[in-house]
Amino acid sequence: MEKIPVIAVVGPTASGKTALAVELAKKFNGQIVSADSMQIYKGMNIATAKPTEEEKCGIKHFLIDFLPTDVRFSVADYVSAAQKCISEINGNGYLPIVAGGTGLYVDSLLQNISFCPQKTDDNIRKRISDEYDSLGGENLLLRLKEIDPETALRLHPSDKSRIVRALSLFYSTGTTMTQQYANSRLSESPYETLYIGINYHNREILYSRINARVDTMLQNGLLNEAKEYFDLSSDTTASQAIGYKELSPYFKGEKSLEECTESLKRETRRYAKRQLTWFRRNENINWIYPDDYENTDDMVKNAFLIAENFLRRYADE
């Protein structure tokens, strides 16, 4: 079966992914599939830096702004939704461009990871989570060792979420994490992907972009938006978004706005660092460094060259 060509634009937050993806889409007749775990939610616009109509430049964006904030979402949901988008885009004769900073989503989609067909039982999960709290990580890890020694070996006793997941996966489906891992890569990816990553040689530049963007968000009314969402139930995906929970102490009168703004900036910087850690291990990424160029146009031109090479190679095959 012939593979579908896909361009993926990845990188840390505030690096300029959105703009580059749009430029690529304009140049190569593309449409964009977002890979962002928070921009999927309706209403969460300012904090997530969701592209505005103006920024979209008329390019069609998929998987943005379509879910209410109380609906939970997961990688598995993302992959199946995004697969459909890519098929549709490709079927209509456009080039699919995956753009976003949620590394897990990007990789799972493009490497065609298949998730366990059965869902984990919420009650079992709850029970094991309680057991973790009462018995401790060491004990649960011993239990996991009996059913899946490999996974038990690589997990740290403090890593509650993964220990609970590994155990509840087995108890509710009979599949071990190790088996699931093997199963997940059985079918080859239907995509031929060009990865373009954006990073800065000088981290300080990225960090000052982040700081400045937070200030802009505040000017654009982040506080009003945050008032609506800082109280989201903690078991929702949306409640994890950076931008509301950091402002929460301010609304509760526990901290000053300045302190909360600082913490919001810091959390965003840390998030960017984690994103870089994630993407750096992908050897297939063609990294582009904005601080290598005099201006953005030159950088975009270089990205065009990389993309042209990729598409030509693809056409030749």
Place this chain on the structure above:
RNA sequence: GGCGACAUAGCCAAGUGGUAAGGCGUGGGUCUGCAAAACCCUGAUCCCCAGUUCAAGUCUGGGUGUCGCCU
């Protein structure tokens, strides 16, 4: 000018004679159904000089600096 206090990693900070807690930040890493989440790893010889002592961040003297009070 006088009196007093303090001087430990980027920041906060414990330690009062036996060979440098901790927190925050920073940097690195893990990552397969909540991933903007969760988790792991990460640093100093204690302002300078001289002295006491087997042994000094810890005691003594001098210097420098900072802060507070007073005239």
